[in-house]
Amino acid sequence: MNAKGVIFLSGKKVNLRPYDREKDLVNCQRWINNPEIRVYIENVFPITLQQEEEAIQRLSSDPKTVFLIIETKRGIPIGVMGLHKIDWISRTALTGAFIGEKELQGVGYGTDAKMTLLNYAFNALNLRKINSGAIAFNRRSVAYNLKCGYHIEGRKKRQVFRSGKYWDLILLAVFKKDFLKAWKEYQKQP
Numbered sequence: 001m002n003a004k005g006v007i008f009l010s011g012k013k014v015n016l017r018p019y020d021r022e023k024d025l026v027n028c029q030r031w032i033n034n035p036e037i038r039v040y041i042e043n044v045f046p047i048t049l050q051q052e053e054e055a056i057q058r059l060s061s062d063p064k065t066v067f068l069i070i071e072t073k074r075g076i077p078i079g080v081m082g083l084h085k086i087d088w089i090s091r092t093a094l095t096g097a098f099i100g101e102k103e104l105q106g107v108g109y110g111t112d113a114k115m116t117l118l119n120y121a122f123n124a125l126n127l128r129k130i131n132s133g134a135i136a137f138n139r140r141s142v143a144y145n146l147k148c149g150y151h152i153e154g155r156k157k158r159q160v161f162r163s164g165k166y167w168d169l170i171l172l173a174v175f176k177k178d179f180l181k182a183w184k185e186y187q188k189q190p
């Protein structure tokens, strides 16, 4: 892997960069179809390579979306993260993400990618409040959001059907001032 490729945002453990069809399309399709990832995100249908390509093209050309690939500092693509539904009047957006390589979850890459993306959202795009949602059983997603300065704002009761049951959707949000506190602490860590 080329560690000298395009970098858009540089974190401590990961870089975030624009999608590159040749490097990323097959990975993205593999990740989004993986039952261990799919259970946590919106998509529940099988996605062909062509559908995935069209979906990413739509995201990449949507002015209300910032879609980025997460890669390790050694240039290995490991997942995706984005700002969606950017509202330039209310200055809000919604984050969506996954670390597609299961064995690389839980080692801090998601937190680093999210902190780096939030820094961009607040300090480059001048957004004000970033929202996120997690299905109630997704404790790791709730945990990493809380680490990034989010607070739980509420829950949509029995909103999502997964694994034969209805689950609450936990609604989280972070304002710039809370992010800045978390960012300051995060910068102190090695």
Ligand SMILES: CC(C)(COP(=O)(O)OP(=O)(O)OC[C@H]1O[C@@H](n2cnc3c(N)ncnc32)[C@H](O)[C@@H]1OP(=O)(O)O)[C@@H](O)C(=O)NCCC(=O)NCCS
Residues within 6 Å of the ligand: 036, 037, 040, 041, 097, 098, 099, 100, 104, 105, 106, 107, 108, 109, 110, 111, 112, 133, 134, 135, 138, 139, 140, 141, 143, 144, 147
């Ligand atoms: C959610 C996700 C993006 C988080 O990224 P990650 O790199 O795995 O998370 P991190 O390693 O940065 O961990 C963040 C925190 O989660 C907590 N955590 C880790 N594993 C956990 C687990 N199995 N259960 C509960 N909490 C857990 C820890 O508090 C950790 O903080 P720590 O550094 O203090 O230990 C990633 O796990 C993922 O892609 N999951 C599948 C798809 C998904 O859920 N996407 C989000 C949809 S809302």
